[in-house]
Amino acid sequence: MSDEVIGRPDPKTPVSVKILRYKPGAIDPPRYDTFQVDADPLMTVLDALEEIRATQDSTLAYRHSCHHASCGTCAMKVNGKEVLSCVTNVLEQGTDVIVVEPLGTMPLVTDLVVDMGDFARRYEPAGLSFIRESEYLTEAQTPEGVDHHTRFESCIECGICLSACPVANTNASFIGPAGLAAYYRAMVKGDGEATDILAAVDTDCGVWGCHGAMECTEACPSQVEPGDLIMYLRREVVKSKLPWNH
Amino acid sequence: MNSNYHVVIIGGGSTGAAIVHDLVLRGLKVTLVERGELTSGTAGRHHGLLHSGGRYAVKDQESAKECIEENLILRKIAPGSFEENDGLFVAITDEDVAYKDTFLQGCAECGIPTRELTAKEALLLEPNLNPKTKLAIQVPDATMDCWRLPMRFFATAKQNGADIRPYTEVIGLLKQNSTVTGVHVRSHVTGKEYDIKADLVVNATGAWAEKLSEMADARVPVRPTPGVLVAVYGRWNNMVLNRLNRPSDGDIIVPQRELSVIGTSSWFAPDPDRLGLPMEHVERMYERGSQLVPGVKYARMRAAWSAARPLLGEASPTVGGRDLPRTFKCFDHKERDGIEGLVTITGGKGTTMRAMAETTSDVVCDKLGVDAVCRTREVVLLPYWAYYQ
Numbered sequence: 001m002s003d004e005v006i007g008r009p010d011p012k013t014p015v016s017v018k019i020l021r022y023k024p025g026a027i028d029p030p031r032y033d034t035f036q037v038d039a040d041p042l043m044t045v046l047d048a049l050e051e052i053r054a055t056q057d058s059t060l061a062y063r064h065s066c067h068h069a070s071c072g073t074c075a076m077k078v079n080g081k082e083v084l085s086c087v088t089n090v091l092e093q094g095t096d097v098i099v100v101e102p103l104g105t106m107p108l109v110t111d112l113v114v115d116m117g118d119f120a121r122r123y124e125p126a127g128l129s130f131i132r133e134s135e136y137l138t139e140a141q142t143p144e145g146v147d148h149h150t151r152f153e154s155c156i157e158c159g160i161c162l163s164a165c166p167v168a169n170t171n172a173s174f175i176g177p178a179g180l181a182a183y184y185r186a187m188v189k190g191d192g193e194a195t196d197i198l199a200a201v202d203t204d205c206g207v208w209g210c211h212g213a214m215e216c217t218e219a220c221p222s223q224v225e226p227g228d229l230i231m232y233l234r235r236e237v238v239k240s241k242l243p244w245n246h
Numbered sequence: 247m248n249s250n251y252h253v254v255i256i257g258g259g260s261t262g263a264a265i266v267h268d269l270v271l272r273g274l275k276v277t278l279v280e281r282g283e284l285t286s287g288t289a290g291r292h293h294g295l296l297h298s299g300g301r302y303a304v305k306d307q308e309s310a311k312e313c314i315e316e317n318l319i320l321r322k323i324a325p326g327s328f329e330e331n332d333g334l335f336v337a338i339t340d341e342d343v344a345y346k347d348t349f350l351q352g353c354a355e356c357g358i359p360t361r362e363l364t365a366k367e368a369l370l371l372e373p374n375l376n377p378k379t380k381l382a383i384q385v386p387d388a389t390m391d392c393w394r395l396p397m398r399f400f401a402t403a404k405q406n407g408a409d410i411r412p413y414t415e416v417i418g419l420l421k422q423n424s425t426v427t428g429v430h431v432r433s434h435v436t437g438k439e440y441d442i443k444a445d446l447v448v449n450a451t452g453a454w455a456e457k458l459s460e461m462a463d464a465r466v467p468v469r470p471t472p473g474v475l476v477a478v479y480g481r482w483n484n485m486v487l488n489r490l491n492r493p494s495d496g497d498i499i500v501p502q503r504e505l506s507v508i509g510t511s512s513w514f515a516p517d518p519d520r521l522g523l524p525m526e527h528v529e530r531m532y533e534r535g536s537q538l539v540p541g542v543k544y545a546r547m548r549a550a551w552s553a554a555r556p557l558l559g560e561a562s563p564t565v566g567g568r569d570l571p572r573t574f575k576c577f578d579h580k581e582r583d584g585i586e587g588l589v590t591i592t593g594g595k596g597t598t599m600r601a602m603a604e605t606t607s608d609v610v611c612d613k614l615g616v617d618a619v620c621r622t623r624e625v626v627l628l629p630y631w632a633y634y635q
């Protein structure tokens with residue numbers, strides 16, 4: 001415990017960060033600004049944005065909160081791919097210039113900030129429970145007073161799948177991968193009647209809107225595999241309609 | 247009637263979230279400004295431990311009592327926001343064992359329920375614990391979601407009429423003689439600067455509180471005291487694991503989602519915007535964490551980051567960060583610096599956000615002459631997605 005001024009790990013490598021800027025009415029249309037940072041081995045894209053805001057441009061706006069892939073706020077495009085910026089290492093990108101852009105699909109608010117209201121609107125009807133039973137250490141006993149171990153859901157509602165999805169991009173009424181995955185979870189957990197859930201997704205804005213591009217499963221940073229769950233829901237919808245199920 | 251008064255809160259962390267909720271429930275007109283995304287300061291990136299108070303039961307009993315009381319209240323008003331698997335204080339060495347009686351006595355004095363477990367019982371609950379474990383004590387710790395919990399306060403406040411403005415940075419305080427009359431802000435959405443007039447301004451900027459109060463020539467003794475946290479892949483434990491000893495580095499592992507978060511360390515930083523990330527602290531988290539759960543030593547890292555505690559205390563190199571009290575304080579700058587219209591709240595913990603807000607809101611109402619009771623102990627919070635409706 002001391003007053004030592006503590007920095008970040010060495011060595012440092014200079015990198016350019018090219019960021020999409022947009023301030024309605026002020027930087028309008030959007031443009032790119034390029035900043036220089038000294039990247040260290042642990043520097044994430046989010047760390048780079050923090051450094052730029054602290055030392056070069058205090059008006060830079062971006063979303064972030066937990067800094068460890070758990071809140072889902074920091075999603076953006078880095079070199080064209082949707083990622084969580086807090087766990088995307090700058091030097092591992094292997095490019096001298098890192099291009100940082102906001103997510104697609106959701107409306108742009110400013111700089112790297114998109115309006116998550118669009119995500120919420122599509123996601124929310126599926127239900128909001130974000131607690132599930134923990135599948136880890138199932139051999140363990142539970143402590144007195146605890147019926148079963150619980151954990152937060154893997155989906156961190158980051159919006160990456162919605163941005164990566166070619167259907168959601170053009171169809172505002174498509175529930176989208178995260179929302180459909182949430183319906184799947186609701187069904188598995190027994191939150192609501194299975195028949196109601198299947199009816200809610202058995203539409204062109206639901207499971208039949210999906211073209212099976214699987215970009216969502218590919219991009220999801222949290223192993224939710226929404227594309228696979230959509231296919232599972234489709235099978236359940238079909239099964240529920242088979243004559244011997246009536 | 248109350249809504250004739252307009253209060254501006256600076257800072258959208260957990261403290262600001264709970265104050266805006268409290269004040270709108272009391273019928274005031276409230277605007278909250280935050281320079282970045284909500285909870286982009288310390289609140290969103292802390293360890294995620296809903297403290298039972300056990301950690302402070304020996305050396306900082308005021309904090310410990312606040313923690314256990316608020317722990318129970320938060321579970322009630324924010325159901326579904328916690329991984330409620332309890333926690334263990336684990337003894338691994340003889341020195342840890344020798345600390346047991348002091349710890350149990352402290353917990354008893356603070357009203358923290360405990361249950362003693364043998365090594366065998368503890369290992370049945372947490373098979374990945376160090377096999378050298380000698381005994382453990384169960385306490386009502388839990389894991390919180392540091393983003394979604396404060397967001398439930400914001401959501402509820404917004405639905406109750408609060409005006410919440412992220413990406414709005416205070417760059418000056420409006421002053422008439424020695425009275426603060428509002429804030430001068432820059433919107434990072436439009437790039438425009440403007441004034442917001444207020445009957446009272448609340449400075450809830452945590453580790454930035456000193457910077458803000460200086461804008462009014464007032465002073466707040468806040469020391470930004472960062473710590474490093476390391477998240478590793480895998481859920482190595484389901485309960486929160488603490489080392490049974492005096493608080494030290496890397497002695498807590500908080501499981502969360504599919505990660506385990508090891509923390510933390512402590513040093514003083516001059517600038518809350520540039521904390522740094524010392525490599526030796528990252529390594530220390532692995533080393534100390536693996537004393538509790540040997541397996542984490544080789545676990546793959548998901549993230550390493552720093553967060554700044556807003557600890558209270560005058561700058562003094564002889565006082566270590568861990569020795570500064572974790573309780574909170576609300577400063578009325580009228581009494582402190584002769585400046586009217588400005589109240590600062592800082593210190594405290596994520597766990598005590600509601601209590602910090604109650605104290606601050608009492609001071610605010612007192613100063614404005616508003617007679618309204620606090621309702622935040624009972625009002626159940628909306629789901630956090632309601633913020634986006």
Ligand SMILES: Cc1cc2nc3c(=O)[nH]c(=O)nc-3n(C[C@H](O)[C@H](O)[C@H](O)COP(=O)(O)OP(=O)(O)OC[C@H]3O[C@@H](n4cnc5c(N)ncnc54)[C@H](O)[C@@H]3O)c2cc1C
Pocket residue numbers: 256257258259260261262279280281282284285286287288289290292293294295296297414415416417450451452453454458471472473474475509510552553554555556592593594595596597598
């Ligand atoms: C390493 C570490 C681990 C911790 N672990 C735990 C834990 O497990 N459990 C627990 O209960 N507590 C924990 N804490 C404590 C807890 O995180 C803090 O006490 C709490 O989050 C502080 O919240 P706050 O709202 O007061 O501050 P902050 O969250 O920092 O909020 C202040 C806000 O003010 C904003 N701001 C600053 N300047 C301006 C300006 N000019 N204009 C507008 N806005 C501005 C900032 O952007 C920031 O969002 C931990 C702290 C640290 C450092």
Ligand code: SF4
Pocket residue numbers: 072154155156157158159160161162177178181219220221222223224225226
């Ligand atoms: S499904 Fe995956 S990509 Fe989509 S919101 Fe959830 S975590 Fe993000």
Ligand code: FES
Pocket residue numbers: 063064065066067068069070071072073074075084085086087
């Ligand atoms: S900041 Fe929370 S996921 Fe990246």
